[in-house]
Amino acid sequence: MTQAAERRAPGDPPLPDRLLAVATRMFAEKGFGNTSVQEIVEAAGVTKGAMYHYFGSKDDLLYEIYHRLLGLQTSHLERIADGPGTAEERLRAAAVDVLDTSFRHLDAFVVFFRSLHLLSRDRREAVRAERRAYHERFRGLVEEGQREGAFRADVPADLAVHFFFGAVHQIGTWYRPGGRLEAEAISEHYADLFLNGLRN
Amino acid sequence: MTQAAERRAPGDPPLPDRLLAVATRMFAEKGFGNTSVQEIVEAAGVTKGAMYHYFGSKDDLLYEIYHRLLGLQTSHLERIADGPGTAEERLRAAAVDVLDTSFRHLDAFVVFFRSLHLLSRDRREAVRAERRAYHERFRGLVEEGQREGAFRADVPADLAVHFFFGAVHQIGTWYRPGGRLEAEAISEHYADLFLNGLRN
Amino acid sequence: MTQAAERRAPGDPPLPDRLLAVATRMFAEKGFGNTSVQEIVEAAGVTKGAMYHYFGSKDDLLYEIYHRLLGLQTSHLERIADGPGTAEERLRAAAVDVLDTSFRHLDAFVVFFRSLHLLSRDRREAVRAERRAYHERFRGLVEEGQREGAFRADVPADLAVHFFFGAVHQIGTWYRPGGRLEAEAISEHYADLFLNGLRN
Amino acid sequence: MTQAAERRAPGDPPLPDRLLAVATRMFAEKGFGNTSVQEIVEAAGVTKGAMYHYFGSKDDLLYEIYHRLLGLQTSHLERIADGPGTAEERLRAAAVDVLDTSFRHLDAFVVFFRSLHLLSRDRREAVRAERRAYHERFRGLVEEGQREGAFRADVPADLAVHFFFGAVHQIGTWYRPGGRLEAEAISEHYADLFLNGLRN
DNA sequence: TATGAATGAGCGTTCATTCAT
DNA sequence: TATGAATGAACGCTCATTCAT
Structure with missing residues (x-):
């Protein structure tokens, strides 16, 4: 009752x-x-x-947060990477999307990059493996563009991806909703800086 | 005895x-x-x-780590920014230096970006203020280059600095000494990507 | 098992x-x-x-000891003060009762007057407020007797109550069970000394 | 320098x-x-x-505070008790004096009755012995008055002394300088209540 | 006489987790 | 499904005291 x-x-x-x-x-x-x-x-x-x-433990909560976020981002990336367009177009779309998604799930995002090291070794490795797969898929787009001659080839592709993801992963430390720039604008600028940096 | x-x-x-x-x-x-x-x-x-x-507390230990690292980086930046050369040359030197310094104090660096949020509010604010001053000095170089026409002006300077520092701050999450690329090479590549991204 | x-x-x-x-x-x-x-x-x-x-803290334990003892004494006093008899009769009954109760809960009583100052400020104030209410109720009986002419009026009533309670609160520092005088006898003598002191 | x-x-x-x-x-x-x-x-x-x-220890500080206060009070009492006047006159003088002295050294007084139990066993016993001697000297005056017929004899003299000292020892818990009554007035009232209580 | 770095033992408190119900 | 009493291990911190200088 x-x-x-x-x-x-x-x-x-x-x-x-x-x-x-x-x-x-x-x-x-x-x-x-x-x-x-x-x-x-x-x-x-x-x-x-x-x-x-x-949930079996407090750690499980954390892991589940990661797992859901990664699943979301992976499915987005696959859809974009397998879609139409030049490598450059798809890389740009993927870059903008990962930023948009991050802004939209900013809390989970912040937790991710701040607390990953607190997980148990097993769980941490599992997350890293998922993360690595995502990273490699993204790198594939960069390499594709380099082979096509759209991007400079003197920068190792994995380094470029680390560079970009580094920038992305830190947005939670300075971005506050309601600021001068909207999230969408930031996403575009970041994609510009990244793509322009790769240009010949 | x-x-x-x-x-x-x-x-x-x-x-x-x-x-x-x-x-x-x-x-x-x-x-x-x-x-x-x-x-x-x-x-x-x-x-x-x-x-x-x-040390008055465990927190004090953490704060002191931050304080020393920030002091070091700030003094480097000031020396470079006030030195000779075009804005572009000085920005490049500063970018390479912050990366070199970060690699050289990688432990303190990792702690910095992982544990800052664990500090007491007061201390956190103090660190942020120091950090902001550093950020603004760096941004000044970008703006200088924009005025001179060396850099594109359609990207807000502070966003570009966030972008670059984001990439820098994350190196601790993936760089391991003894890997394929030496720290120096990574620094150069990162500076390239950043400067090239700013180019017109 | x-x-x-x-x-x-x-x-x-x-x-x-x-x-x-x-x-x-x-x-x-x-x-x-x-x-x-x-x-x-x-x-x-x-x-x-x-x-x-x-219990939320060690302090809470202490506070609860006080709280229970004060509740007990307050309920006793109210029953007696609101009961039948002249002011002098009721004051005597209350005096004997507070002594009897104190002897019966001597440990709590000793803790009370020895450790009250160790409580947090908030808790201490709460106890003092309860204590003050008790004190004022007791004082009311003295004033009643003074108005009736049973007691001398040249001594401020609150001072007389401080005087008596002071004597009572110290019994824990010298009384040991099994001594020459039984607790009951001591209660009577103390009440005598107090009431006689108030007499004209 | x-x-x-x-x-x-x-x-x-x-x-x-x-x-x-x-x-x-x-x-x-x-x-x-x-x-x-x-x-x-x-x-x-x-x-x-x-x-x-x-000072050999923190305890020594506490002990010394007690020792000096007791020495002061003892010398006062001896001077008064050995002086001229009836037992009643000398008891009254002693009562007023112990109150005056207590008000004048209120901090030491407060510490005394709050922290005595924190002393080491040996030191505590030493203080108690000094205290007992003081108590007995005071009791002697009461008994003298009882033998002379000035005071009622149905109240054990040591109990009367406990009663009075109890009231005295608690003044630190409620007296605040600058209140309605001056310390001197309180001393007189307390002595009145005590002596009147002993009267036949 | 006086310093202050260092000790060592203890304390109140927190908290993820378990388990009988 | 869900409760909440209870565990057990750890943790940050305090402090009277010592002692080489």
């Missing part, structure tokens, strides 16, 4: 998703280590037991 | 420096939160009390 | 009460500052975590 | 006295346990080594 009142409304996301959303926000705000399981479950309106029913 | 044997040899660095060196290495390896004060002082061969004689 | 044997028997007081009882005894014996949380939980047969599940 | 400037001026009290004065004030304000040796020596403008040169 009284409990029924606290039950989730039909439109609410299921508990695991709610826990992940809450955890993502709190990890981004206060850091993984400074957010206790107690705080997460309180913010989600449940108890610890409920959380441990769905 | 036995104690005398444990005393520091005349050539050894003083204890505060030794503690900072040890802490920097351990924070970089295992993270700030996963390194206990006990581990630090054991690695330095002293007791906790000795550490707390010189 | 083995754990079941350590579980509390049905008749045992619940853990929070057991912890409070143990803490009261130890604080009285060795002082608040010289009693570690570890000692308390060991004496209660649980771990620290269990204690911190019920 | 520069040190000479910090040397004590001819009129300043010697260091041990200064340390005791500072310690007394701080113990009264924050409690013995919450005042560190470091804070004391800083407030006195010296270093730890200097303090440990004069």
Whole structure:
């Protein structure tokens, strides 16, 4: 009866998703280590037991955040890379997309690059492997452009990708919504700087 | 007698420096939160009390690492920016230097961008202020080049600096000494990509 | 199985009460500052975590001891003050009762007057407010007697109450059970000295 | 040279006295346990080594505070008790004097009754023995008055002394300088209440 | 007389996790 | 599915005291 009142409304996301959303926000705000399981479950309106029913550990929460974000970005990249257009066009589209996606999931993004090293070794390796695959796919586009002569060939492609991803991964440290530049504009400028840097 | 044997040899660095060196290495390896004060002082061969004689808290250790690194980079930048050469030449020199310095103090560098958010609010603000001053000095060089017509003017200078520093700040996440490319080569390539990206 | 044997028997007081009882005894014996949380939980047969599940801090333990004692004394005083009899009769009854209650909860009483100053400022103020209300109720009886002419009016009532309570609050520093005089006898003598002192 | 400037001026009290004065004030304000040796020596403008040169331990400071206060009160009492006048007159004078002295050395007084239990067993016993002698001398005056018929004999003399000293020892918990009543007036009222209470 | 670096032992508190219900 | 009492291990920090100088 009284409990029924606290039950989730039909439109609410299921508990695991709610826990992940809450955890993502709190990890981004206060850091993984400074957010206790107690705080997460309180913010989600449940108890610890409920959380441990769905997630084996606090680490699992973090891993799941990564996993979902990586899955999203990978599927985007594959769609773009396998699509039509020159290598340069597809690289530009991919660059803009990864930035747009990052801005749209900024909390998860911030957590990713700040807390990855806190995962257990196994999990960390798993994430890195996924990340590496993503990186290599992106690099493939650069190499394609170099072979076509659209990009300078004197810069190692993997280094160029590190360069660009480095710039992308740091946006969470300085970007604040509502600033002078909109996220979309920043994405375009970043893509410009990257593509122009690769030009002959 | 036995104690005398444990005393520091005349050539050894003083204890505060030794503690900072040890802490920097351990924070970089295992993270700030996963390194206990006990581990630090054991690695330095002293007791906790000795550490707390010189540093008010574990946070102070972290702050001091930042402070020294920032001081070093700032002095380098000022020397270069105030030196001879065109804006483009000085910007290139500054870009190469910040990369070289980062590679040379990679542990402190890694700690910096991974653990800054763990500092107390006051300290964090202090570091950010120092960092901002550095950023603005660098941006000044970009703007100078834009006015001279050496660089494209359609990209906001501060965004370009964020872009480059983002790339730089991430090197600790993928660079491993002894890899295919030497640190010097990476520095040159990164500077190329950045400067070329700014070109008209 | 083995754990079941350590579980509390049905008749045992619940853990929070057991912890409070143990803490009261130890604080009285060795002082608040010289009693570690570890000692308390060991004496209660649980771990620290269990204690911190019920009490937010060691201070909370102290506060709760005060709070319960004050609640007890306040309810007694109200019953007596609102009861039948002349002001003098009710004041005497209240005086004897506060002494009896103090002897009966001597440990809590000793802790109270020895460790109140160790509480956090907020908590200390809360206790003082409760204490002040009790004091004022008692003073009301003195003033009533003064108005009726039963007591001398040349002594400020609040001073007389300070005087009496001072005497009462110190019994823990010299009274030892099993001495020459029983607690009841002491209560009567103290009430005599107080009431006689107030007489015209 | 520069040190000479910090040397004590001819009129300043010697260091041990200064340390005791500072310690007394701080113990009264924050409690013995919450005042560190470091804070004391800083407030006195010296270093730890200097303090440990004069006092063997932090406990010694506390003991010395007690010892000086007790010596003062004892000498006063002896002078009065051995002086002229009836037992009642001398008891009243002694009562007023112990109150006046207490008000005049309120900090030491507060520390005394709050922190005595923190002393080592030996020291505590030593203080108690001194205290007992004082108590017995005072009791002698009560008994003298009882034998002379000036005071009621149905109240044990030692209990009456406990009663009065109890009231006296608590003044530090409620008296604040600058209040409605001056210390002298309070002393008189307290003596009145005590003597009147003893009257037949 | 006085310094101050260093010790060593202890303390209050936190927290992810488990498990009987 | 979910609760919440309880565990156990660790952690940052404090502080009276010592001692070479």
